[in-house]
Amino acid sequence: MAGARSRGPDACRPSTRPALGPAAVLADRAYSSRAIRRHLRRRGISAVIPQPSDQIRHRLRRGRRGGRPPGFDTEAYKQRNTVERCINRLKQWRGLATRCDKLALAYQAALHLAAILKWVRR
Incomplete structure (x- = not known):
């Protein structure tokens, strides 16, 4: 903290x-x-x-x-429940769940892409 x-x-x-x-x-x-x-x-x-x-x-x-x-x-x-459910939906992408990207920029790009795709599908 x-x-x-x-x-x-x-x-x-x-x-x-x-x-x-x-x-x-x-x-x-x-x-x-x-x-x-x-x-x-x-x-x-x-x-x-x-x-x-x-x-x-x-x-x-x-x-x-x-x-x-x-x-x-x-x-x-x-x-808090709403935020937790959103994070769990984004973690359905294996790359986001395992954090296998070496660069923070690549991880952030994958996070943005996953969020956009979730938003478009709704």
């Missing part, structure tokens, strides 16, 4: 904070650690990550010391 950077509007220096408005990270249960949530919170990014059942049980077992549950936006999390 610490290596994530985005280009700001001035394109001079990579930014670690969202450029426009409130941003959110939609992630799987595997990314529900306190360290990741703290990292995102420091950068002004809201985390839409469901809590695994073992973390919920642990928090409840600790009582008041367990703290309150993290916020979770179910409507925003539904958008």
